[in-house]
Amino acid sequence: MTPITIYDIAREADVSVSTVSRVLNDTAPVRASTRQKVLSIIEKHQFQPNALARSLIKKETGTIAIILPDITNPFFPEVFSGAENEARGLGYTFFLCNTGGDHDRESEYLSILREKRVDGIIFLGGRVNLQNCPEDMAQELNDIAERLPIVLVNGNLPKSRIHRVYTDEAAGAVLAVKHLLDLGHREIAFVGGLQKMSTTMLKVKAVQKTLKEHGLEIPKDRLLLGSFSIDDGKRLMSELLEQDNRPTAVMCVNDYTAIGAIKATIEHGLSIPKDVSIVGYDDTPLATAVIPELTTVSQNTYQLGKLAVDILHELILQKKPRRNTTLQPELIVRQSTGPAPAKI
Amino acid sequence: MTPITIYDIAREADVSVSTVSRVLNDTAPVRASTRQKVLSIIEKHQFQPNALARSLIKKETGTIAIILPDITNPFFPEVFSGAENEARGLGYTFFLCNTGGDHDRESEYLSILREKRVDGIIFLGGRVNLQNCPEDMAQELNDIAERLPIVLVNGNLPKSRIHRVYTDEAAGAVLAVKHLLDLGHREIAFVGGLQKMSTTMLKVKAVQKTLKEHGLEIPKDRLLLGSFSIDDGKRLMSELLEQDNRPTAVMCVNDYTAIGAIKATIEHGLSIPKDVSIVGYDDTPLATAVIPELTTVSQNTYQLGKLAVDILHELILQKKPRRNTTLQPELIVRQSTGPAPAKI
DNA sequence: GTGAAAGCGCTAACAA
DNA sequence: TTGTTAGCGCTTTCAC
Numbered sequence: 001m002t003p004i005t006i007y008d009i010a011r012e013a014d015v016s017v018s019t020v021s022r023v024l025n026d027t028a029p030v031r032a033s034t035r036q037k038v039l040s041i042i043e044k045h046q047f048q049p050n051a052l053a054r055s056l057i058k059k060e061t062g063t064i065a066i067i068l069p070d071i072t073n074p075f076f077p078e079v080f081s082g083a084e085n086e087a088r089g090l091g092y093t094f095f096l097c098n099t100g101g102d103h104d105r106e107s108e109y110l111s112i113l114r115e116k117r118v119d120g121i122i123f124l125g126g127r128v129n130l131q132n133c134p135e136d137m138a139q140e141l142n143d144i145a146e147r148l149p150i151v152l153v154n155g156n157l158p159k160s161r162i163h164r165v166y167t168d169e170a171a172g173a174v175l176a177v178k179h180l181l182d183l184g185h186r187e188i189a190f191v192g193g194l195q196k197m198s199t200t201m202l203k204v205k206a207v208q209k210t211l212k213e214h215g216l217e218i219p220k221d222r223l224l225l226g227s228f229s230i231d232d233g234k235r236l237m238s239e240l241l242e243q244d245n246r247p248t249a250v251m252c253v254n255d256y257t258a259i260g261a262i263k264a265t266i267e268h269g270l271s272i273p274k275d276v277s278i279v280g281y282d283d284t285p286l287a288t289a290v291i292p293e294l295t296t297v298s299q300n301t302y303q304l305g306k307l308a309v310d311i312l313h314e315l316i317l318q319k320k321p322r323r324n325t326t327l328q329p330e331l332i333v334r335q336s337t338g339p340a341p342a343k344i
Numbered sequence: 345m346t347p348i349t350i351y352d353i354a355r356e357a358d359v360s361v362s363t364v365s366r367v368l369n370d371t372a373p374v375r376a377s378t379r380q381k382v383l384s385i386i387e388k389h390q391f392q393p394n395a396l397a398r399s400l401i402k403k404e405t406g407t408i409a410i411i412l413p414d415i416t417n418p419f420f421p422e423v424f425s426g427a428e429n430e431a432r433g434l435g436y437t438f439f440l441c442n443t444g445g446d447h448d449r450e451s452e453y454l455s456i457l458r459e460k461r462v463d464g465i466i467f468l469g470g471r472v473n474l475q476n477c478p479e480d481m482a483q484e485l486n487d488i489a490e491r492l493p494i495v496l497v498n499g500n501l502p503k504s505r506i507h508r509v510y511t512d513e514a515a516g517a518v519l520a521v522k523h524l525l526d527l528g529h530r531e532i533a534f535v536g537g538l539q540k541m542s543t544t545m546l547k548v549k550a551v552q553k554t555l556k557e558h559g560l561e562i563p564k565d566r567l568l569l570g571s572f573s574i575d576d577g578k579r580l581m582s583e584l585l586e587q588d589n590r591p592t593a594v595m596c597v598n599d600y601t602a603i604g605a606i607k608a609t610i611e612h613g614l615s616i617p618k619d620v621s622i623v624g625y626d627d628t629p630l631a632t633a634v635i636p637e638l639t640t641v642s643q644n645t646y647q648l649g650k651l652a653v654d655i656l657h658e659l660i661l662q663k664k665p666r667r668n669t670t671l672q673p674e675l676i677v678r679q680s681t682g683p684a685p686a687k688i
Numbered sequence: 689g690t691g692a693a694a695g696c697g698c699t700a701a702c703a704a
Numbered sequence: 705t706t707g708t709t710a711g712c713g714c715t716t717t718c719a720c
Contacts, residue, residue, distance in 0.1 A: 005713055016691045021715060031689060046487070051459040052400045053713035056696045061396070063439075063460070072425050072629065077415040084415075084442045088449075093456055095407075096440040098428045105432075112437055115395040116407070143390070230633055259633045266635055285416065289574055289603045290634060291610055349697055360707045365699060375705060397697035400712045 004045050013038045024049055055117065064312060065095035065118045067109055069125040073228070073256065074284040075301060076124065079153065082305030083122060090313050092119065103127050103137060110144060120149035120312040122305075128155030129197050149315035151308045154299075156198065163315060165308045165325040169199060170206035172297040172329030176251055176279045177210045179295070179331055184340035185249035185277060189222035191236045192257030200225060200253055203281070207251060222247055226257075233260020241268045241276075248276060248340045255280040255287050258294055262336065273338030283332050292335035300327050348389050357382045368393055399461065408656060409439035409462045411453055413469040417572070417600065418628040419645060420468065423497065426649030427466060434657050436463065447471050447481060454488060464493035464656040466649075472499030473541050493659035495652045498643075500542065507659060509652045509669045513543060514550035516641040516673030520595055520623045521554045523639070523675055528684035529593035529621060533566035535580045536601030544569060544597055547625070551595060566591055570601075577604020585612045585620075592620060592684045599624040599631050602638055606680065617682030627676050636679035644671050 006024075010017045015034060022028045023038045030038075041047075055061045064087060068076050084094050095118060097109040106126050113121060121144075127137045138157050144150065145162045154166045180188055190207055193200030204223065211217055224239060226232035233252060237260060240246060252258035258280030265276050272278060272292050280287060283298035307325055314321040350368075354361045359378060366372045367382045374382075385391075399405045408431060412420050428438050439462060441453040450470050457465060465488075471481045482501050488494065489506045498510045524532055534551055537544030548567065555561055568583060570576035577596060581604060584590060596602035602624030609620050616622060616636050624631060627642035651669055658665040 006715095007713080017714080018692080018716080019690060022690085025715080027715080029689065034689080048455065048458045050400070050461060050713050052396050052405070052461055053696085054715070056394070056396045056400060056698090056713085057715050059696085061460075071415070071421040071428075072418070074416070074418065074421075077421055080440070081416050081442065084440070093453075093460065094440055096424070096428070096438055098425065109437075111392065114392045116405075116437065117394060117396055230629070263633075263635060285574070286630065286633060289607075289630060291607060350699095351697080361698080362700080362708080363706060366706085369699080371699085373705065378705080394697050397712085398699070400697085400714090401699050403712085 004047055006047075006049065009038065009041050009045070009047055013041050059117075060119055060316075061117050062092055063095060063116070063118045064092045064120045064122065064309070065097055065109075065113045066122040067097040067099060067106060067124065067126070069099055069101040071096065071098050074286055075254070075282050078284065078301035079124065079305040079308075082302035083309045084305070086306040086309040090309070092309075092313075099126055101126055107137075107140060110140065114144065114148065118148070119316050120151070122151050122153060122308045122312060123155065124153045125155065128152050128157060129199055131196050131198050131201055133157055149312055151312045151315070153304055153308050154199070161323065163311055163321065163323050163325075165304060165311055165327070167299040167304065167327040167329045169202045169299075169329070172281065172299065172331075173203040173206035173251070174210050175329060175331040176281070176295075176297055177207050179333065179337065180249045180251070180277060180279065181210075181214060183249070183277065183337060186216060186340065187222075187245070187247040187249065188216070188218060189224070189240055189247040189250045190218055191224050191226075191240065191250050191252045191261055192228060192233050193225050193253030194227060195225045203251075203253060225253075228254050228256055230256050230260040230263075233257030234264045235260070237261035237264035238268070241265065241270070246276070249337070250276060250278050252278065252280050255282045255284045255294060255296055258296065258336075259286060259290055262290060262292075262294070272336050275341060277337040277340070279337055287332070287334065295334045295337040296332050298330045298332050300330070303327060348391055350391075350393065353382065353385050353389070353391055357385050403461075404463055404660075405461050406436055407439060407460070407462045408436045408464045408466065408653070409441055409453075409457045410466040411441040411443060411450060411457075411468065411470070413443055413445040415440065415442050418630055419598070419626050422628065422645035423468065423649040423652075426646035427653045428649075430650040430653040434653070436653075436657075443470055445470055451481075451484060454484065458488065458492065462492070463660050464495070466495050466497060466652045466656060467499065468497045469499065472496050472501060473543055475540050475542050475545055477501055493656055495656045495659070497648055497652050498543070505667065507655055507665065507667050507669075509648060509655055509671070511643040511648065511671040511673045513546045513643075513673070516625065516643065516675075517547040517550035517595070518554050519673065519675040520625070520639075520641055521551050523677065523681065524593045524595070524621060524623065525554075525558060527593075527621065527681060530560060530684065531566075531589070531591040531593070532560070532562060533568070533584055533591040533594045534562055535568050535570075535584065535594050535596045535605055536572060536577050537569050537597030538571060539569045547595075547597060569597075572598050572600055574600050574604040574607075577601030578608045579604070581605035581608035582612070585609065585614070590620070593681070594620060594622050596622065596624050599626045599628045599638060599640055602640065602680075603630060603634055606634060606636075606638070616680050619685060621681040621684070623681055631676070631678065639678045639681040640676050642674045642676050644674070647671060
């Protein structure tokens with residue numbers, strides 16, 4: 001099929017393989033006429049050097065990988081997009097490893113990626129986002145990080161020295177609550193997110209803390225956790241709205257649940273933001289797709305991916321990039337939040 | 345860093361490299377005690393065989409690639425998801441190549457993937473979706489397909505023998521128009537999509553043909569093409585609504601533009617579906633995220649990805665899968681379509 | 689400026 | 705059941 005090698009080229013050009021290699025890699029001077037001859041034969045056969053053989057020697061593959069939980073959740077394509085774009089510019093190709101949040105699958109991929117000798121790994125979500133990552137899973141990652149550059153995006157690992165790029169998720173949550181407080185809201189609920197994920201609890205705690213500073217709190221029946229899906233947002237919001245004393249504002253763990261919350265609210269015949277204000281998180285493209293457009297917290301998702309690659313690249317180059325890179329979140333006020341309704 | 349090889353293992357276990365290789369690959373019987381010894385040493389050193397060296401010999405990498413235009417467009421993650429899930433089961437890892445619809449980038453990736461010796465390629469969108477794919481671009485793909493398994497998803501290439509998996513997009517459009525006709529609509533418009541893409545024109549033509557069979561047509565000023573974005577859907581729909589004689593139903597090239605159309609409609613103070621019916625295409629997760637929920641055509645996106653991998657896998661195994669695999673689209677009726685309003 | 693030859697880490701005959 | 709050895713296709717000294 002593709003039996004044509006550098007030897008075939010060499011023979012036909014009547015030079016040695018090293019010469020062919022030299023024109024291929026521009027690694028030493030070659031006489032112009034020789035180079036031309038070689039080049040034309042390469043062209044003629046559409047010869048493509050075997051990257052496997054080259055990588056075997058050079059100990060670099062020009063390949064990096066990203067491990068993430070769910071590419072169909074619009075947050076991740078955005079990160080990927082930023083990462084891929086940067087990586088391509090730096091000469092890398094990307095493995096995309098979708099784990100479905102399954103930790104075994106994470107381990108599987110980790111193992112495969114080591115065998116395939118990727119130059120580095122970007123790890124998102126999953127075990128890295130757990131409130132309490134089990135010792136062995138953390139260990140596995142730490143071990144690998146000893147041998148292979150790894151960058152965690154928006155995650156953390158207990159007592160680990162792995163490099164990280166992340167937004168200050170708590171600060172983003174604070175921004176959102178303050179916005180609601182400024183609008184006069186006092187009855188605030190929190191909706192969505194798995195309790196075991198730090199993405200969820202980081203926000204919950206930040207909200208609680210901020211409210212406390214204002215002499216307020218989230219009562220238990222207004223703290224409704226679940227998953228990150230539209231459906232759960234809808235379901236939980238319904239519960240909230242059916243309570244005797246419904247909140248005037250709801251902070252959601254992400255845009256997906258916020259959209260579910262919007263749907264539930266409207267189905268209950270209420271108006272946004274007149275009756276209820278809703279704020280999301282992530283500023284995915286969905287945020288401007290819904291009516292009313294969603295007030296949400298931007299994490300600079302694209303930038304997150306880009307920076308992760310930059311750090312990874314420096315790591316690969318054996319430079320010493322800073323261990324932590326943080327991005328400031330930003331509140332994007334749109335139409336789903338407004339002044340608190342007058343007291344009933 | 346990772347200087348440990350099969351030789352180190354062999355030496356320490358006091359066996360030959362071939363024995364180690366045998367226990368690694370289970371390629372020939374090895375005495376149980378020997379196997380145990382080798383295994384324990386492998387374990388001890390966390391040894392991972394170098395897949396590059398192996399691939400170099402076996403001429404297979406266990407890697408496939410997907411080339412697609414835009415992973416942030418929710419249609420593609422869905423395809424990818426179906427593909428990845430199937431591929432993982434078959435032992436493949438996935439390169440994701442995002443081209444932004446840029447044909448040069450497609451070529452670049454094609455070249456890199458050949459060098460990296462991927463086992464096969466799935467190609468989506470871009471040149472494969474052009475109404476008129478330039479000869480040279482088609483040629484490039486055909487050439488590669490001679491040497492490397494390729495499957496096109498929802499695309500086509502003039503006089504090419506490349507394998508394809510696709511939904512009958514025209515049939516889907518017909519389903520949608522008939523639905524509108526059944527609801528009594530006679531004033532139907534088409535919105536969105538690049539004219540140069542076959543995804544667009546396939547639908548346009550199908551709609552025109554169906555209307556013609558009913559003595560109807562889409563007048564020029566009701567055929568507004570553009571891009572595939574939410575913004576363009578919104579912009580074009582606005583144009584439509586500002587015409588003297590606005591249509592009662594709009595068929596959109598995809599869900600993204602349909603959502604834009606919904607936004608424009610509501611901003612114009614009209615009600616959906618009472619005043620205007622809107623239908624999308626693709627049945628992305630967005631379709632149920634908006635209010636009203638979108639009537640749309642499902643392409644079985646996930647299945648599309650899965651099947652593409654199945655066909656690719658057979659090709660890799662040198663089997664002879666059928667050249668064309670089609671999937672029937674399905675109309676999903678939700679809330680954005682309803683009876684045509686009484687004549688004005 | 690160019691060639692010969694020794695690997696990179698593994699698999700796969702071929703012997704034993 | 706196990707070991708020896710010749711590659712896979714390339715890069716890289718080291719000579720010339």
